[in-house]
Amino acid sequence: MFILKSTFFFFSRRRPQSQRQLSHLLITTCMQNNPSWSPLRFTSTTQNSHAPDLRILNKKITHLIRSGRVDDAKQLFDEMTERNTVTWNSIITGYVQRREMTKARKLFDEMPERDVVSWNLMISGYVSCRGSRYIEEGRYLFDRMPERDFVSWNTMITGYARNGRMDEAFYLFNSMPKKNVVSWNAVISGFLHNGDVKIAIELYERMPERDAASLSALVSGLIHNGELDKAAMVLLGSGKRDDDREDLVHAYNTLIAGYGQRGRVDDARRLFDQIPFSSDRRRGDDRRFERNVVSWNSMIMCYVKAGDIVSAQELFDQMVDRDTFSWNTMISGYVNMSDMDEASNLFCKMSDPDILSWNSMISGFAHMGNLELAYDFFRRMPQKNLVSWNSMISGYEKNGDCEGAIELFIQMQAEGEKPDRHTFSSLLSVCAESVALQLGMQIHQQVIKMVVPDVPLNNSLITMYARCGAIIEARAIFDEMKLQKDVISWNAMIGGYASHGFSAEALEFFGVMKKLKVRPTYITFISVLNACAHAGLVEEGQMHFRSMVSEFGIEPRVEHFASLVDIVGRHGQVEEAMALINNMPFEPDKAVWGALLGACRVHNNVELARVAAEALTRLEPESSAPYVLLYNMYADVGRWDDATEVRMVMERNKIRKQPGYSWADSSS
């Protein structure tokens, strides 16, 4: 930690001033592209008298694409005087990997000669894109290609399977003139990922031959369907026959991770302990069935997920062949426990931290509210990716630095990084938090252009609109979600209605939600009780409060009590409201006392108003509101001595009256 602090360097950033300026910047930068790369870098290679031959240049292109530098590869491609099919296929690979199918297609159409790999590449690209339009395009090419190999068929089958179209996948599988083991694995995985366990097992048993992937595919597919015990049976059954199969440890590792995901750490450990472990590495033979580094990493991950960092550290200490995964898993474990000292310690000990290590540190510091250190890591990392930007933006958002978040978003686009759902979700939270409807609408436009919203992103949109009072817009998104809604969608709508005075709608939605068996959360009840408070529905409010506890087993929080005090107090039962406060299982906060004070004001209970006001001034010594309210109440009943005393206390404590609170009119 000391090392980190000593290298800390505060980076001051110029910030745009107003929301309008932010909006303007947002529009202009969204249209800009990344002009960072200079084409001159490669010119020497082609103009040189000893020009490298085609094979070397092809290798260079492949290398660039493997490191994600597709634009650089394209520059090199454009400068090459001689190209062969491999050159073309390589550059197409780059675009296919980035799912830029229009660019890939243009090159495919332009290339002088196509081989089966070129066709396969295009099909693979199309079927990996979201949306049926693309898979049809892939099928179109598949139907028209001059000759097909195993890869063509298997790619098409996988494409259908990934889109849930198992009828077509299975039909193609059955139409194959010859199948290989990949075809079987692909179709079995397809059935498993679409929930058809029975047929998958049948097919597995009918396979003419299996390879290293077959068993793992079955085990991981079963786990995907929650069939952990069935997976264990298959695995242990197969293990008895021969214990030197190289794929066995692969499948064991899958199951260990599966147990970990479901919190079954003990089962995972039992399985881990069943894998033979030879400490003598000279006998190390890949084909032997023994623990490998993934087994260790998976087991460590189980402990990390379960929050048992001690056991994780114990295993980590025993490892002799740690890899980057091991270190990163441990770092993320400490990050999850908010132990940034230990995370930093590991990070510093790592010989070669990769992008995940850096990102974990950023998100850890950002989450803890240490934005300076988070930004310092962000600034110093050798390469950033989308997660790095998102972690930083979400850090600003979570810590209420709205401008920081927006500014980083602008910078991100200027540097050519494309935002995704996570980015937009954070930005919409920023808009909701700062009630910035105009900006929120602009971001909504970007969302429509750039991503297909999922449930959490739609929820962010609803929350943003609802918070800004644009209930109709919020409702439109809610309705578009159809069956995809979750409890957060409902909470956002009910909260929006409740906080903008539409109590009837809020309560109606709550009724529908319950009818649809969506389980409410404590947040739902905060809105429901607020709606009752606004509408003066005393009995209904008390009924909901009771049902929250008895029917849904939700522990009431201080927010619920604040609402209940409001409901009861405003109805004139000020003494009952006071009794509620006295019997609360925790310390009342300012919302609770504020509700009581409001009720006292309406019902002219000066004595309790004094109690509430004094409590409030203790919680918020700098606020003038309780003084002003109390002053006015005393004045109203002619108790001028008390009124004057309030003013004197206020002056003595150097409290300045805030705008919006009038000495003369306290009704606001």
Next chain:
DNA sequence: GTAGGGTTAG
């Protein structure tokens, strides 16, 4: 240069 299976970050 293309198809299926195991562990890490937002």
